[in-house]
Amino acid sequence: MNRIESWLVNLTGEQYLWVLELFLIVFVALSLGFFLNRLIDRLEVQAGKTKTVWDDALIEACRRPAIWLIWILGVNFAAGIAAQKMDSALQPLIDPINRLALIFLGALFITSFIKRAERNLVHPDYISKPMDETTVRAVGKLLRASVIITAVLIALQLFGYSISGLLAFGGIGGIAVGFAAKDLLANFFGGLMIYLDRPFSVGDWVRSPDKEIEGTVEDIGWRLTRIRTFDKRPLYIPNSVFASISVENPSRMTNRRIYETVGIRYEDINCMGPIIEQVTNMLCEHPDIAAEQTMIVNFNKFSASSLDFFVYTFTKTTNWVEFHNIKQDVLLKIAAIIESNQAEIAFPTSTLHIENQSIAGSSAGDGSESLK
DSSP states (O other), rough: HHHHHHHHHHHHHHHGGHHHHHHHHHHHHHHHHHHHHHHHHHHHHHHHHSSSSHHHHHHHHHHHHHHHHHHHHHHHHHHHHHHHHHHHHGGHHHHHHHHHHHHHHHHHHHHHHHHHHHHTOOOTTTOOOOOOHHHHHHHHHHHHHHHHHHHHHHHHHHHTHHHHHHHHHHHHHHHHHHHHOOOHHHHHHHHHHHHHHSSOTTTTTTETTTTEEEEEEEEOOSSSEEOOOOOOOOEEEEEEGGGSSOOOOOOOOOOEEEEEEEOOOGGGGHHHHHHHHEEEEEHHHHHBOOSSSSSEEEEEESSOOOEEEEEEEEESSSHHHHHHHHHHHHHHHHHHHHHHHTTTTTOOOOOOOHHHHHHHHHTTTTOOOOOO
């Protein structure tokens, strides 16, 4: 050991030996960070083979704080040596900076763990029954906010600020802030009510009869809810709006309804009974129609140009595209039933009656021919 030290002194000179020590400390810290990163990569591969929520979250959350901790310790150790050799006035600040760094790394680890666990809890690859995404996001945001606020308070206490005085000031200042930011607070509590009442979740199709709001919910924040309309435009709605409007959530319907009116000609009135009976049987036997739900096929109205009957039934699916395919199939089968009974679907017509005698009499005076 003495030989190595003597060799280093001869190489750099005793005056600059500490510079070489700083280089070696920083090099060792960077090398340890590199090898630790590779070790975490291997642990992630092993954790990826399991279907548990917490091991992946824990390993991923450890990556940055662990590597940064090694780097910070190395840099601080080197800075301590440099400050001692140079008689720097910054030496008393090294210890508080170390504590502040530990607080920061601890908060970073916990928030990263919460964020990763939040993703795992809603992903079917990690849990057999994924939790509700909206609830998980709300709890995750509250936990991360709590961690950040706690870390800030600990840091302030570290630098000599009185937390009790700060909380007392916050109580008084909170009243003023409440008046100044009432809209912001209204949106915050509106978002909280959405998380608690859950009238809709991320991915739901929602619409409001009171406002021109319709689309798929993409994100529910503390201030805004982002909805993607069906023409692919993003719609940003303050959460306080949902407290004063009614919201319809078609995504939670159990069935979709088919409600159509079909008309046949007046001369086909004798075919109305068999047509209604055959349409009813067709709906009962249709594999995509929910026969246990309300089903009505009835002669309904004497219209101006047609005899109308209506079809009221429900499909088993709630998918929009599948529903329209089923509806198309039902309507085509109704048309085939009408045609099989030698009847026709009516369309608007007008009948013109011409009195032949009056026209013939008026035409005789001027020598014109009568209409037949």
